Amino acid sequence: MRIIAFYSPKGGVGKTAAAVNIAYLASQDNCRTLLWDLDPQGASSFYLAGAETVKGRKLSKLLEGKAPIAKFIHDDVYPGLDFIPAHTSFRNFDIKLEQESGSNVLRDMLAPLSEETSLVILDCPPTLSRLTEQVLEVADRVYVPVVPTWLAVNSWNQLQQFVKDKKLGARKLRPFFSMVDRRKNLHKEIVEQGREVLPNGMGVAVPYASVVERMGEEGLPLERLAPHSPAAEVYRQIWAGIRQDLWKRRPG
Ligand SMILES: Nc1ncnc2c1ncn2[C@@H]1O[C@H](COP(=O)(O)OP(=O)(O)O)[C@@H](O)[C@H]1O
Numbered sequence: 001m002r003i004i005a006f007y008s009p010k011g012g013v014g015k016t017a018a019a020v021n022i023a024y025l026a027s028q029d030n031c032r033t034l035l036w037d038l039d040p041q042g043a044s045s046f047y048l049a050g051a052e053t054v055k056g057r058k059l060s061k062l063l064e065g066k067a068p069i070a071k072f073i074h075d076d077v078y079p080g081l082d083f084i085p086a087h088t089s090f091r092n093f094d095i096k097l098e099q100e101s102g103s104n105v106l107r108d109m110l111a112p113l114s115e116e117t118s119l120v121i122l123d124c125p126p127t128l129s130r131l132t133e134q135v136l137e138v139a140d141r142v143y144v145p146v147v148p149t150w151l152a153v154n155s156w157n158q159l160q161q162f163v164k165d166k167k168l169g170a171r172k173l174r175p176f177f178s179m180v181d182r183r184k185n186l187h188k189e190i191v192e193q194g195r196e197v198l199p200n201g202m203g204v205a206v207p208y209a210s211v212v213e214r215m216g217e218e219g220l221p222l223e224r225l226a227p228h229s230p231a232a233e234v235y236r237q238i239w240a241g242i243r244q245d246l247w248k249r250r251p252g
């Protein structure tokens with residue numbers, strides 16, 4: 001079982017859109033996937049069909065060890081794609097983590113799933129909290145959407161420094177450009193600088209596209225909504241890059 005996260009200290013940069021699209025593509029690629037929405041604002045549910053039926057459960061039960069993680073999972077929202085929706089109680093995650101200092105609570109929670117699940121995708125809130133630190137620690141790779149503005153590049157640099165300082169393994173961070181509007185000179189300029197701006201970058205840029213916005217309205221991953229769109233092609237490239245990062249060849 002591999003664990004990845006979509007994370008950025010900035011909100012509204014395309015983390016959830018990417019997490020959902022990659023989760024769907026992975027599940028279609030014979031890779032049993034669990035998508036866990038850790039953001040109490042809970043946007044993932046909107047992007048998945050049947051969002052109304054996908055209700056989050058109080059995490060306290062899980063945190064208190066009163067219920068196994070399996071009870072929180074919605075099986076097969078698509079074939080091969082399991083989902084843990086967010087719940088407002090996720091806000092209290094940090095308190096629990098303070099109490100459990102020393103162990104990685106996320107790792108312990110996910111351990112029972114390692115037999116049947118090939119890939120866990122954590123969709124993170126845009127905070128730098130104890131929870132995020134544990135995510136950064138437990139994840140094999142962390143994918144970071146960066147909108148091509150200097151402010152966003154700056155916060156990417158800060159994240160890199162944070163991961164270095166905490167000795168979490170800076171190489172596990174894999175940034176990619178997100179919401180790129182090539183009509184904007186600044187976006188073009190920054191994206192053209194590629195890996196100079198984003199060292200260890202994935203070499204892909206998700207375009208700013210209205211079809212991505214429509215995912216929320218339609219409750220569909222892009223591969224279902226608009227598989228022939230340029231943005232869908234970029235998400236497929238990102239999935240290929242992730243597969244390469246995690247397994248070199250095929251999921252297994
Ligand atoms: N590539 C894109 N092009 C256009 N809109 C996008 C794109 N990616 C995300 N969005 C929209 O921007 C908003 C924030 O995206 P989201 O993925 O929820 O960001 P985050 O999880 O980083 O907060 C959503 O309304 C989403 O539909």
Ligand SMILES: [Mg+2]
Pocket residue numbers: 015016017039043123124
């Ligand atoms: Mg989000």
